[in-house]
Amino acid sequence: MSTHIGAKPGEIAERVLMPGDPLRAKWIAETYLEGAECYSTVRGMLGFTGRWKGVDVSVQGSGMGMPSASIYAHELVNEYGVKTLIRVGSCGALREDLQLRDVIAAIGSSTDSNMNRMRFDGLIDYAPVADFGLLRTAVEVAERQGVTMHVGPILAADAFYTDRPDLYDTLADYGVLAVEMESAALYTIAARFKARALTVLTVSDHIKTGEKTTSAEREQTFSQMVEIALDTIIA
Numbered sequence: 253m254s255t256h257i258g259a260k261p262g263e264i265a266e267r268v269l270m271p272g273d274p275l276r277a278k279w280i281a282e283t284y285l286e287g288a289e290c291y292s293t294v295r296g297m298l299g300f301t302g303r304w305k306g307v308d309v310s311v312q313g314s315g316m317g318m319p320s321a322s323i324y325a326h327e328l329v330n331e332y333g334v335k336t337l338i339r340v341g342s343c344g345a346l347r348e349d350l351q352l353r354d355v356i357a358a359i360g361s362s363t364d365s366n367m368n369r370m371r372f373d374g375l376i377d378y379a380p381v382a383d384f385g386l387l388r389t390a391v392e393v394a395e396r397q398g399v400t401m402h403v404g405p406i407l408a409a410d411a412f413y414t415d416r417p418d419l420y421d422t423l424a425d426y427g428v429l430a431v432e433m434e435s436a437a438l439y440t441i442a443a444r445f446k447a448r449a450l451t452v453l454t455v456s457d458h459i460k461t462g463e464k465t466t467s468a469e470r471e472q473t474f475s476q477m478v479e480i481a482l483d484t485i486i487a
């Protein structure tokens with residue numbers, strides 16, 4: 253067991269999908285993974301291992317925000333030997349050309365988090381980016397599955413409820429597609445500890461139009477994103 257994950261050694265696969273929502277993890281495991289078994293219920297942050305197309309895959313909830321996601325990514329890589337992490341999350345669209353339920357792959361992640369400023373002493377604006385091989389595979393998989401996947405930069409924000417919506421407009425002007433809350437930390441930790449990471453997202457709400465999905469839909473219906481992530485992680 254690690255501090256926050258209750259799995260025994262060997263119970264977590266080298267390939268892990270990471271949704272923020274632990275109940276999305278349960279839905280993914282029960283819907284897609286053959287022989288899925290729950291390896292951790294610590295803090296209700298559920299984790300499961302099963303097989304996708306004959307390959308061992310785990311799915312681990314990460315919680316909301318970079319402090320929480322960092323704990324799970326760190327322990328998965330450093331204490332369980334995980335090599336590949338694909339976040340499967342929800343996000344708010346910043347640009348009008350995006351629709352509810354569109355799928356996005358995050359090539360890079362800007363952030364307002366202070367974590368990397370601390371890491372680099374405030375001297376470097378580190379650019380957290382996806383693993384290129386994983387991203388290329390995800391693009392190929394999405395094409396094969398007939399899903400239009402938007403590939404571009406996103407924002408990983410510390411706050412879900414922002415006092416500065418004007419900054420979202422500015423970021424959209426600079427090509428940033430959407431906002432979520434974990435990708436910059438995931439990419440940074442993967443780089444630091446020599447793992448591979450990618451973030452694939454579904455637009456759950458639209459910052460410009462105010463449209464939104466329900467929490468039940470965010471938990472159980474983002475299947476295109478999950479199927480792209482699953483076929484990518486075993487490729």
Ligand SMILES: O=P(O)(O)O[C@H]1O[C@H](CO)[C@@H](O)[C@H]1O
Pocket residue numbers: 271272273315316317340341342343412432433434470
């Ligand atoms: O749906 P998940 O994966 O949790 O991702 C998004 O949803 C949460 C906010 O509602 C944040 O964790 C954000 O990153």
Ligand SMILES: O=c1cc[nH]c(=O)[nH]1
Pocket residue numbers: 342343344345412431432433456457459
């Ligand atoms: O972090 C998130 C996730 C979904 N929608 C948002 O606006 N922010």
